Amino acid sequence: MNMLVTPTSPATPNGTTRPQVRIVIVGHVDHGKSTLVGRLLHETGSLPDGKLEMLKAVSARRGMPFEWSFLLDALQTERDQGITIDTTQIRFRTNSRDIVLIDAPGHAEFLRNMITGASQADGAVLIIDALEGVRDQTRRHGYLLHLLGVKQVAVVVNKMDRVDFSADRFKEISDEISAHLNGLGVTPTAVIPISARDGDGVAERTGRIGWYKGPTVVEALDRLEPARPLEALALRMPVQAIYKFDDRRIVAGRIESGSLIAGDEIVIMPAGKIARIKSVESWPVTPLGSRQGAGRSVGITLDRELFVERGDIIAHASTAPRETRRLRARIFWLHDKPLAKGDQLLVRCGPKESRATVVAIEKAVDPGELSSSENKAIGRNHVGEIDISLSNPIATDPYTENPRTGRLVIEVAGRIAGGGLVLSVDAGQRAVPVDIVPVESALRPDERSARYRHNGAVVWLTGLPASGKSTLAKALERRLFTNGGSPILLDGDTLRAGLNGDLGFSAADRSENIRRLAEVATHLARNGHIAIVAAVSPSREDRATARRIADIAFREIHVATPAQVCEERDPKGHYKKARAGALASFTGIGNDYEAPQAAELVIDTSKRTVADATDEIEQMLKSSGVLFDEVVDLAANI
Amino acid sequence: MHLLKTDSGTDGLSFAASVSEQVPVEQTAPSMDHLDQLEAQSIYIFREAFARLKKIALLWSLGKDSNVMIWLARKAFFGRVPFPALHVDTGKKFPEMYRFRDHYGKEWELDLRVEPCPPIDAVDPTLPPAARSAARKTEGLKMALAKYGFDGLIAGIRRDEEATRAKERVFSPRGLEGNWDVRDQPPEFWDHFNASPPQGAHLRIHPILHWTEADIWAYTKRENIPIIPLYLAKDGKRYRSLGDQDITNPVASSASNIDEILAELEQTKVPERAGRALDHETEDAFERLRVAGYL
Numbered sequence: 023m024n025m026l027v028t029p030t031s032p033a034t035p036n037g038t039t040r041p042q043v044r045i046v047i048v049g050h051v052d053h054g055k056s057t058l059v060g061r062l063l064h065e066t067g068s069l070p071d072g073k074l075e076m077l078k079a080v081s082a083r084r085g086m087p088f089e090w091s092f093l094l095d096a097l098q099t100e101r102d103q104g105i106t107i108d109t110t111q112i113r114f115r116t117n118s119r120d121i122v123l124i125d126a127p128g129h130a131e132f133l134r135n136m137i138t139g140a141s142q143a144d145g146a147v148l149i150i151d152a153l154e155g156v157r158d159q160t161r162r163h164g165y166l167l168h169l170l171g172v173k174q175v176a177v178v179v180n181k182m183d184r185v186d187f188s189a190d191r192f193k194e195i196s197d198e199i200s201a202h203l204n205g206l207g208v209t210p211t212a213v214i215p216i217s218a219r220d221g222d223g224v225a226e227r228t229g230r231i232g233w234y235k236g237p238t239v240v241e242a243l244d245r246l247e248p249a250r251p252l253e254a255l256a257l258r259m260p261v262q263a264i265y266k267f268d269d270r271r272i273v274a275g276r277i278e279s280g281s282l283i284a285g286d287e288i289v290i291m292p293a294g295k296i297a298r299i300k301s302v303e304s305w306p307v308t309p310l311g312s313r314q315g316a317g318r319s320v321g322i323t324l325d326r327e328l329f330v331e332r333g334d335i336i337a338h339a340s341t342a343p344r345e346t347r348r349l350r351a352r353i354f355w356l357h358d359k360p361l362a363k364g365d366q367l368l369v370r371c372g373p374k375e376s377r378a379t380v381v382a383i384e385k386a387v388d389p390g391e392l393s394s395s396e397n398k399a400i401g402r403n404h405v406g407e408i409d410i411s412l413s414n415p416i417a418t419d420p421y422t423e424n425p426r427t428g429r430l431v432i433e434v435a436g437r438i439a440g441g442g443l444v445l446s447v448d449a450g451q452r453a454v455p456v457d458i459v460p461v462e463s464a465l466r467p468d469e470r471s472a473r474y475r476h477n478g479a480v481v482w483l484t485g486l487p488a489s490g491k492s493t494l495a496k497a498l499e500r501r502l503f504t505n506g507g508s509p510i511l512l513d514g515d516t517l518r519a520g521l522n523g524d525l526g527f528s529a530a531d532r533s534e535n536i537r538r539l540a541e542v543a544t545h546l547a548r549n550g551h552i553a554i555v556a557a558v559s560p561s562r563e564d565r566a567t568a569r570r571i572a573d574i575a576f577r578e579i580h581v582a583t584p585a586q587v588c589e590e591r592d593p594k595g596h597y598k599k600a601r602a603g604a605l606a607s608f609t610g611i612g613n614d615y616e617a618p619q620a621a622e623l624v625i626d627t628s629k630r631t632v633a634d635a636t637d638e639i640e641q642m643l644k645s646s647g648v649l650f651d652e653v654v655d656l657a658a659n660i
Numbered sequence: 661m662h663l664l665k666t667d668s669g670t671d672g673l674s675f676a677a678s679v680s681e682q683v684p685v686e687q688t689a690p691s692m693d694h695l696d697q698l699e700a701q702s703i704y705i706f707r708e709a710f711a712r713l714k715k716i717a718l719l720w721s722l723g724k725d726s727n728v729m730i731w732l733a734r735k736a737f738f739g740r741v742p743f744p745a746l747h748v749d750t751g752k753k754f755p756e757m758y759r760f761r762d763h764y765g766k767e768w769e770l771d772l773r774v775e776p777c778p779p780i781d782a783v784d785p786t787l788p789p790a791a792r793s794a795a796r797k798t799e800g801l802k803m804a805l806a807k808y809g810f811d812g813l814i815a816g817i818r819r820d821e822e823a824t825r826a827k828e829r830v831f832s833p834r835g836l837e838g839n840w841d842v843r844d845q846p847p848e849f850w851d852h853f854n855a856s857p858p859q860g861a862h863l864r865i866h867p868i869l870h871w872t873e874a875d876i877w878a879y880t881k882r883e884n885i886p887i888i889p890l891y892l893a894k895d896g897k898r899y900r901s902l903g904d905q906d907i908t909n910p911v912a913s914s915a916s917n918i919d920e921i922l923a924e925l926e927q928t929k930v931p932e933r934a935g936r937a938l939d940h941e942t943e944d945a946f947e948r949l950r951v952a953g954y955l
Contacts, residue, residue: 318692
């Protein structure tokens with residue numbers, strides 16, 4: 023868990039407000055991690071009485087010279103192999119910090135242990151052998167630190183005794199690793215020349231590294247900042263379970279971010295159901311009247327009976343996470359079998375689990391080589407970016423918005439096989455059902471757009487009956503076609519004759535009508551066409567759904583002809599029938615049309631000619647990147 | 661390893677503390693101190709275990725750690741322990757421990773299951789004497805597992821106790837024989853746990869793995885959790901860790917209450933399990949026990 027410790031809290035050497043910082047030591051095998059840890063424990067007076075002597079005696083008994091790393095290599099099997107097997111947590115204190123040191127092994131076989139350790143760390147020490155320099159494993163660990171979100175990295179160049187404490191050699195390595203880390207967006211907090219075996223640079227600047235003016239390792243650790251508080255972020259409480267041990271129905275979970283209090287109105291995602299928190303339950307004292315913040319494991323009761331299940335996320339309605347069946351993630355892969363497109367997995371996002379399919383592998387990188395591979399599979403210990411289609415909708419956030427809910431793990435055969443960060447959430451895209459293999463078009467989107475001179479789009483015309491939607495839609499269709507484009511008209515009434523023939527005019531049927539229109543239009547847009555939808559679509563919520571489905575392709579045009587003008591036009595005679603009471607559920611004469619609040623374009627056809635209005639739509643499509651601007655395009659071709 | 665002074669009760673650590681004095685209480689959540697954070701994490705682990713496994717039990721050794729565990733379970737489940745508390749009884753515990761078990765088993769409304777251990781002859785004769793004695797418990801545990809078919813056992817081990825325990829995962833898979841494969845532990849990160857043991861195997865769940873000895877005492881005091889009096893000094897000696905009578909020794913101490921224990925831990929460099937004979941027989945005896953399924 024993250025520590026709720028502020029960097030601004032007073033840090034006194036022996037006081038009571040010592041921030042705790044968790045660090046991990048990473049780097050290539052044999053570059054001296056365990057030696058450094060042993061030396062750090064010694065230098066900070068953290069060894070139990072007699073431990074050093076005991077280990078020296080053991081070494082003598084075995085006829086081996088004493089090594090500092092023996093302190094950590096508590097398992098006999100480790101000593102036999104000469105490699106550290108697993109993460110251990112060791113505590114010591116610097117001047118102002120309590121350090122929990124998570125020792126991470128360097129052998130390539132054990133990368134999953136390094137990740138297990140580093141995922142809990144606030145900061146890291148990356149160790150490099152001065153003789154060997156930056157190696158694959160060094161780069162890989164640097165990359166994984168970046169991926170795991172560890173921002174504070176101190177670099178130590180160890181075994182300086184083996185390069186005669188050469189300042190030039192140190193600078194060479196320092197420049198190389200700094201460039202690598204900077205390329206990942208990580209700025210090393212210090213680069214320190216040391217000899218862990220002899221103690222130079224660990225707790226003191228010895229004469230042999232007299233040319234070095236920066237901090238020692240202990241000083242660098244002392245400057246690490248604890249993790250930042252999560253309480254300032256939006257409320258996220260993933261539901262772990264619902265308990266009914268007595269007459270209370272308790273929704274239990276941990277507040278990952280934000281805070282809550284009895285009386286709050288909350289939304290249960292992904293279902294989107296609204297309720298109020300009736301009480302915050304606890305034991306032995308209950309209920310709790312105070313606000314509960316990030317990090318607390320709590321239980322709440324709600325003011326109404328709703329279906330809530332494990333994996334749902336409790337949020338505040340105004341800052342709810344996005345519901346999705348599709349997301350993009352940057353992942354690290356730990357499984358023997360490479361991850362390939364089409365693979366079926368189990369994805370866990372907090373307590374939520376969903377079966378999933380890898381729809382696309384956008385990048386596959388060996389962080390040791392830092393070269394992208396073309397084979398489009400992510401190998402063991404490699405990283406990559408993938409698109410995932412989920413069989414159940416989940417509620418999540420991009421990790422940049424919420425580091426706690428914006429991460430996931432991937433399971434294969436009941437075992438964690440990888441993990442990663444949610445880069446983006448494709449809220450509009452419907453999932454590809456897990457057991458269906460989608461057939462992709464033979465054409466790439468850019469082939470079509472090169473011919474049509476436009477990108478795919480959904481142009482959605484909404485407005486009262488007789489406001490001029492269909493007229494404008496047809497004019498736009500003609501205009502685009504004349505210019506070589508590929509427009510397709512989807513008229514609401516026309517589609518009701520076929521695809522939507524099973525739907526009436528109840529609120530639910532209208533919503534479904536809009537959803538189907540949006541799905542068909544989005545399919546066309548993805549294939550490079552401009553779908554022009556003309557539909558009254560009076561419900562703001564339904565249009566929001568359409569926008570979610572079409573996502574960035576959506577362009578909403580409000581045909582805002584005054585109601586009176588529409589009724590005068592009445593080409594289909596609907597207003598007349600409705601006034602006579604012969605047409606139920608007719609939008610137009612009541613107040614049931616919910617006008618858009620942020621349409622891309624608003625057009626009043628009572629004040630414009632059709633040609634002018636079409637010009638205006640064309641201009642909007644150009645400026646918003648749907649139609650290609652001829653001038654720019656010409657310039658690009660020169 | 662060296663034990664740090666805990667930061668229990670130091671509200672000044674937390675972000676919200678300085679703010680809460682200036683704004684109305686309902687605007688900001690009470691800050692979490694070190695013990696709050698440990699508690700919240702343990703509750704999370706308990707609830708994950710209960711949600712993801714079919715049939716679990718809590719191993720109640722009657723010691724300070726497992727008493728804290730029971731307390732945390734009651735917090736997690738709002739006053740109840742919704743699974744059995746299993747005492748694998750070597751028959752050689754201190755009388756005070758048996759009295760404690762019988763009293764609090766009732767008071768805490770535990771579903772207490774006492775399971776016996778096999779005789780010493782049934783245990784690997786190549787182990788040193790104390791380890792061999794302790795290994796009876798491993799055998800007793802295996803028998804209980806076979807009897808009830810648990811797929812998860814909640815155990816109160818801590819990383820700071822002993823080097824091999826430091827290597828543990830929170831959800832630690834065991835082989836069909838109850839054995840621990842330290843080389844092939846699955847990755848565990850971001851509080852995602854591997855909770856799918858193969859058919860017939862089980863998981864060990866360690867809800868207080870991240871606690872230290874000092875944390876246990878500070879929390880015991882704060883929550884007023886009952887303890888066995890053997891932990892407090894009598895005639896210049898006290899038990900820091902309680903096992904079987906014949907293989908557990910008291911350490912020199914004058915700490916007669918929890919505050920004094922905490923003060924003592926602040927100073928000591930003596931390991932917690934110094935009084936446990938089996939830890940000192942050979943370098944690898946403890947690890948061999950653990951690989952075979954010992955706690």
